[in-house]
Amino acid sequence: xxxxxxxxxxxxxxxxxxxxxxxxxxxxxxxxxxxxxxxxxxxxxxxxxxxxxxxxxxxxxxxxxxxxxxxxxxxxxxxxxxxxxxxxxxxxxxxxxxxxxxxxxxxxxxxxxxxxxxxxxxxxxxxxxxxxxxxxxxxxxxxxxxxxxxxxxxxxxxxxxxxxxxxxxxxxxxxxxxxxxxxxxxxxxxxxxxxxxxxxxxxxxxxxxxxxxxxxxxxxxxxxxxxxxxxxxxxxxxxxxxxxxxxxxxxxxxxxxxxxxxxxxxxxxxxxxxxxxxxxxxxxxxxxxxxxxxxxxxxxxxxxxxxxxxxxxxxxxxxxxxxxxxxxxxxxxxxxxxxxxxxxxxxxxxxxxxxxxxxxxxxxxxxxxxxxxxxxxxxxxxxxxxxxxxxxxxxxxxxxxxxxxxxxxxxxxxxxxxx
Amino acid sequence: xxxxxxxxxxxxxxxxxxxxxxxxxxxxxxxxxxxxxxxxxxxxxxxxxxxxxxxxxxxxxxxxxxxxxxxxxxxxxxxxxxxxxxxxxxxxxxxxxxxxxxxxxxxxxxxxxxxxxxxxxxxxxxxxxxxxxxxxxxxxxxxxxxxxxxxxxxxxxxxxxxxxxxxxxxxxxxxxxxxxxxxxxxxxxxxxxxxxxxxxxxxxxxxxxxxxxxxxxxxxxxxxxxxxxxxxxxxxxxxxxxxxxxxxxxxxxxxxxxxxxxxxxxxxxxxxxxxxxxxxxxxxxxxxxxxxxxxxxxxxxxxxxxxxxxxxxxxxxxxxxxxxxxxxxxxxxxxxxxxxxxxxxxxxxxxxxxxxxxxxxxxxxxxxxxxxxxxxxxxxxxxxxxxxxxxxxxxxxxxxxxxxxxxxxxxxxxxxxxxxxxxxxxxxxxxxxxxxxxxxxxxxxxxxxx
Numbered sequence: 001x002x003x004x005x006x007x008x009x010x011x012x013x014x015x016x017x018x019x020x021x022x023x024x025x026x027x028x029x030x031x032x033x034x035x036x037x038x039x040x041x042x043x044x045x046x047x048x049x050x051x052x053x054x055x056x057x058x059x060x061x062x063x064x065x066x067x068x069x070x071x072x073x074x075x076x077x078x079x080x081x082x083x084x085x086x087x088x089x090x091x092x093x094x095x096x097x098x099x100x101x102x103x104x105x106x107x108x109x110x111x112x113x114x115x116x117x118x119x120x121x122x123x124x125x126x127x128x129x130x131x132x133x134x135x136x137x138x139x140x141x142x143x144x145x146x147x148x149x150x151x152x153x154x155x156x157x158x159x160x161x162x163x164x165x166x167x168x169x170x171x172x173x174x175x176x177x178x179x180x181x182x183x184x185x186x187x188x189x190x191x192x193x194x195x196x197x198x199x200x201x202x203x204x205x206x207x208x209x210x211x212x213x214x215x216x217x218x219x220x221x222x223x224x225x226x227x228x229x230x231x232x233x234x235x236x237x238x239x240x241x242x243x244x245x246x247x248x249x250x251x252x253x254x255x256x257x258x259x260x261x262x263x264x265x266x267x268x269x270x271x272x273x274x275x276x277x278x279x280x281x282x283x284x285x286x287x288x289x290x291x292x293x294x295x296x297x298x299x300x301x302x303x304x305x306x307x308x309x310x311x312x313x314x315x316x317x318x319x320x321x322x323x324x325x326x327x328x329x330x331x332x333x334x335x336x337x338x339x340x341x342x343x344x345x346x347x348x349x350x351x352x353x354x355x356x357x358x359x360x361x362x363x364x365x366x367x368x369x370x371x372x373x374x375x376x377x378x379x380x381x382x383x384x385x386x387x388x389x390x391x392x393x394x395x396x397x398x399x400x401x402x403x404x405x406x407x408x409x410x411x412x413x414x415x416x417x418x419x
Numbered sequence: 420x421x422x423x424x425x426x427x428x429x430x431x432x433x434x435x436x437x438x439x440x441x442x443x444x445x446x447x448x449x450x451x452x453x454x455x456x457x458x459x460x461x462x463x464x465x466x467x468x469x470x471x472x473x474x475x476x477x478x479x480x481x482x483x484x485x486x487x488x489x490x491x492x493x494x495x496x497x498x499x500x501x502x503x504x505x506x507x508x509x510x511x512x513x514x515x516x517x518x519x520x521x522x523x524x525x526x527x528x529x530x531x532x533x534x535x536x537x538x539x540x541x542x543x544x545x546x547x548x549x550x551x552x553x554x555x556x557x558x559x560x561x562x563x564x565x566x567x568x569x570x571x572x573x574x575x576x577x578x579x580x581x582x583x584x585x586x587x588x589x590x591x592x593x594x595x596x597x598x599x600x601x602x603x604x605x606x607x608x609x610x611x612x613x614x615x616x617x618x619x620x621x622x623x624x625x626x627x628x629x630x631x632x633x634x635x636x637x638x639x640x641x642x643x644x645x646x647x648x649x650x651x652x653x654x655x656x657x658x659x660x661x662x663x664x665x666x667x668x669x670x671x672x673x674x675x676x677x678x679x680x681x682x683x684x685x686x687x688x689x690x691x692x693x694x695x696x697x698x699x700x701x702x703x704x705x706x707x708x709x710x711x712x713x714x715x716x717x718x719x720x721x722x723x724x725x726x727x728x729x730x731x732x733x734x735x736x737x738x739x740x741x742x743x744x745x746x747x748x749x750x751x752x753x754x755x756x757x758x759x760x761x762x763x764x765x766x767x768x769x770x771x772x773x774x775x776x777x778x779x780x781x782x783x784x785x786x787x788x789x790x791x792x793x794x795x796x797x798x799x800x801x802x803x804x805x806x807x808x809x810x811x812x813x814x815x816x817x818x819x820x821x822x823x824x825x826x827x828x829x830x831x832x833x834x835x836x837x838x839x840x841x842x843x844x845x846x847x848x849x850x851x852x853x854x855x856x857x858x859x860x861x862x863x864x865x866x867x868x869x
Contacts, residue, residue, distance in 0.1 A: 150621055150622050154622060154625065197636045197639055197640065198636065200632055200636055201632060201633040201636035201637070202633075204628075204629045204630075204632035204633050205629075205633050207629055208614070208618075208626075208629045208630065211618055211621055211622060211626075211629070212614075212617075212618065214621055215556050215617060215618065215620065215621060216556040216557070216617065223610055223613070223614070224614065226607060226610055226611070227611065227614075227630055227633035227634055227637075228633050230607075230633070230634060230637045231633045231634075231636050231637040231640065233637075234636075234637040234638075234640035234641045234644060235637075235640045237640075237641070237644045238640050238641075238643050238644040238647065240745075241644055241647045241648050241651055242647060243745060244651065244744060244745050244746075245647060245650070245651045245654070247743055247744045247745055248651070248654070248655055248658075248741075248744050249654065249658075250743060251740055251741050251742070251743045251744050252655075252658045252659075252706070252740065252741075254740050255658075255661075255662055255706055255709050255740060258707070258709050258710045258736055258739070258740055259709035259710065260710075297658075300658075300661055303661050303662060303709070304661075332657060332658070332660075332661040333657065335653075335656075335657035335660065335661075336650070336653040336654045336656075336657040337653050338649070338650040338653050338654065339650070339654060
């Protein structure tokens with residue numbers, strides 16, 4: 001995916017972010033900083049947040065603390081009752097410099113930032129700044145005078161933040177759809193599921209930061225980042241265990257290869273092809289994860305066999321034995337007590353379409369059949385012959401829709417390989 | 420209540436009585452809460468109840484932290500000691516199911532007492548109760564910190580005392596590190612009350628929502644994390660077990676080696692993260708065994724050098740499989756070197772003494788111990804005492820003496836549960852080994868030369 005370099009959408013995004021950043025910094029350099037100490041304080045918090053960025057499941061890079069600090073600086077109306085009038089361009093400059101400063105230590109130890117993720121963070125911040133800063137003065141006037149009220153300010157903040165988050169989700173979904181070749185509506189659903197909890201926490205903390213500066217000075221900024229710090233720790237742990245989980249299943253799926261039960265690389269290839277087919281068929285991210293686990297472990301039942309089947313090609317083995325392997329594998333997976341869905345998919349992976357197995361089982365059956373015939377070979381003729389042979393079984397053994405998607409997925413892979 | 424020992428009953432009655440007396444006294448002398456504060460009280464009580472009903476934001480083994488107390492501390496600032504006491508008292512109404520009335524009463528009473536104490540300290544240090552002025556934030560910090568410092572320990576002491584009296588345990592064994600971590604997070608959560616109080620003048624009850632939203636999201640994420648962690652542990656155990664299904668007698672071996680390695684690691688004082696890592700390493704130490712042909716594992720009699728070489732390769736095969744997992748490097752070293760010997764005669768690299776990674780020295784002891792205490796086709800399980808004798812005999816030659824000593828100590832405290840007796844399998848049903856490469860009392864014989 002990302003090894004192929006950047007997609008056109010990503011390039012566009014990065015270029016836009018670069019332009020906005022340059023404009024912001026140039027303008028601010030020309031007219032000078034309004035209240036430099038505040039700008040530096042928030043910039044530092046943004047840098048810290050960027051330093052503590054983390055990668056969520058699905059290879060999504062986020063920097064919650066930095067995002068909240070950027071939000072806070074954008075929404076700032078006053079500091080200890082002194083009105084602040086920094087412009088949107090200054091906000092952009094502070095965010096850009098803060099992000100750059102936070103990315104430097106990562107660069108120094110050889111972890112380059114994901115340019116597209118950074119660009120998205122900057123653009124989202126800039127968008128909100130251009131929408132909110134012009135309103136800052138009238139909103140501030142509302143909080144002064146004989147009848148001070150914060151409700152209009154609060155309302156505008158909530159509405160604008162919600163809109164910005166929606167735009168952010170749209171951009172993310174568009175990039176994702178292009179990157180992993182999934183349908184746009186599926187990508188939007190996945191992104192919303194992913195962005196909602198963290199987005200809510202970041203938004204609340206950003207508003208909190210902005211309101212806090214009304215009654216206290218900059219030192220207390222750190223205190224107000226505390227709720228978000230707890231959130232960050234929780235998400236880091238969650239993302240960590242999710243990543244380890246997938247790595248472990250991937251690694252342990254190889255025991256069948258080391259034991260000589262299947263061809264080297266078989267489980268991994270079947271899982272990759274299965275996920276590609278699943279994407280073609282519009283499966284959502286949680287469904288794809290279950291599919292990947294099932295595909296990785298689809299042969300695990302062979303461990304219970306006394307002797308490896310020669311070559312391990314279950315498509316060529318006798319059907320009764322293949323069914324037995326599937327049953328044994330499902331048994332093993334059931335032992336976990338938590339992966340019942342995966343176990344069910346593995347158990348029914350040998351069934352023909354007439355038995356109406358789950359979609360994931362059909363996908364694995366087809367991908368497994370293809371890999372048994374083709375293996376690690378990239379030979380075109382062999383691949384076409386295998387597809388031809390699987391097509392003969394479409395409607396009885398294999399699901400025609402799955403075979404069609406598989407053919408598309410394989411074509412696309414070939415096309416990508418020629419790039 | 421009836422089956423509680425009498426000191427616990429007296430204590431419970433004392434705490435509840437004190438709280439009742441304090442509240443009664445306030446009600447009679449100064450009136451509990453002025454009517455203009457009723458709204459604030461209602462919001463804070465609600466906040467308290469919501470937090471109290473969903474505890475365990477952060478688990479530190481023995482304790483569950485709930486952030487409810489920060490609502491009581493906010494009440495100290497906004498209303499005063501009486502307000503804090505009333506907010507704490509709502510713990511009686513906690514919606515946690517299955518909580519008996521006595522516990523509810525006690526919880527409410529002890530929170531009320533803590534609220535009073537914190538309130539007095541706050542006012543004694545010059546803190547003014549009432550909605551603070553917008554720019555008076557800095558004056559709050561000192562008294563508030565002192566109030567937190569009184570509330571939290573008092574709360575812990577009152578609760579621990581009742582647990583001790585009720586369960587009759589002489590002294591609670593609480594690791595110092597855990598306690599410090601717990602206190603720090605508790606004090607950290609205390610700042611949330613300050614935030615709620617400090618922002619009240621600006622946006623009233625919305626401040627509570629703004630503070631709590633990130634916390635609830637964090638709680639949700641922690642919940643997801645624990646669920647994934649549990650699921651992960653179960654999955655790794657099931658997969659490791661699947662590798663063993665081939666051999667009838669070694670079932671459950673990986674799980675037990677994982678447990679025993681954890682016991683040793685805990686005994687020598689390893690931190691949480693390393694402890695978890697060594698449990699995983701113990702679980703996965705033998706996955707490479709699958710790469711050894713079954714006929715070699717099952718061969719009766721001495722092995723040829725080639726066959727022995729195949730056996731010697733299994734730790735490296737194991738490493739090859741698990742290398743892609745983001746474990747601590749130590750876990751890899753543990754898997755790779757778990758068959759090294761203290762005298763340098765082990766495999767695969769012939770390391771000796773301190774050259775052998777710590778994880779590997781631990782797993783070696785656990786591995787040999789479990790092999791000896793479980794049934795094999797060629798012998799029955801040995802009693803734990805005999806196995807310990809064997810370990811002691813091998814200390815200094817095969818095993819690291821320190822690890823053996825640590826294990827023996829751990830076994831004294833936590834007696835070992837040997838696996839259930841394995842009935843001999845029905846003939847031809849499954850494979851059985853006639854030797855076990857882990858068993859120190861049955862060294863592998865190798866025919867040297869051609």
